[in-house]
Amino acid sequence: QVHLAESGGGVVQPGRSLRLSCVASGFTFSSYGMHWVRQAPGKGLEWVAVIWYDGSGSYYADSVKGRFTISRDNSKNMLYLQMNSLRAEDTAVYYCSRDGPTAAAYDAFDMWGQGTLVTVSS
């Protein structure tokens, strides 16, 4: 059974950094692209970043480009999101999501974790 579990959220001051983690199980992690998607309180979904199955490519939404870095460790089935220079508008629940259901090319966000809340506030 596919399972994704995020961790690392919390309250952080503006301008500071935070690293989110996502552990994957129940599927061949190294075969799938992975995304981070966020949802501000009471708002809709926003795509944040994607990383290719082998880590050789990564892309970002304009709103986080230059501040956030997505990475993965396929030997540990782990996905990460390093968030620097955090702003109040980054406050959201952050979800890790698998690009599926097929492993080849882009498809949809077919599996989601339960999310971790990041609050940026002084």
Add this chain to the structure above:
Amino acid sequence: QSALTQPASVSGSPGQSITISCTGTSSDVGSYSLVSWYQQHPGKAPKLIIYEVTKRPSGISNRFSGSKSGNTASLTISGLQAEDEADYYCCSYAGSSTFENWVFGGGTKLTVL
């Protein structure tokens, strides 16, 4: 990249059918078959219900169906049930040869009367 446009709310009675529209542009919905739909109950993670415009993941009821015409995609839920009451989001790939991007709709709240 602007968000896709969805109605803020729709409603229907049990047993009825409803359709939620999702309007984009020729740079996203109109250019790709990578349109997907998500159901989200309060306090829960989103759940994929339609991908590649018309496909249903394993375990998703055939009461859910998707379609696309031009720059507008649609989700139809037939035989409405109380448990269908949730927020629904559409999403489209909107990348190009030089960048990758996905855009979501603002979400539609479905009320089952």
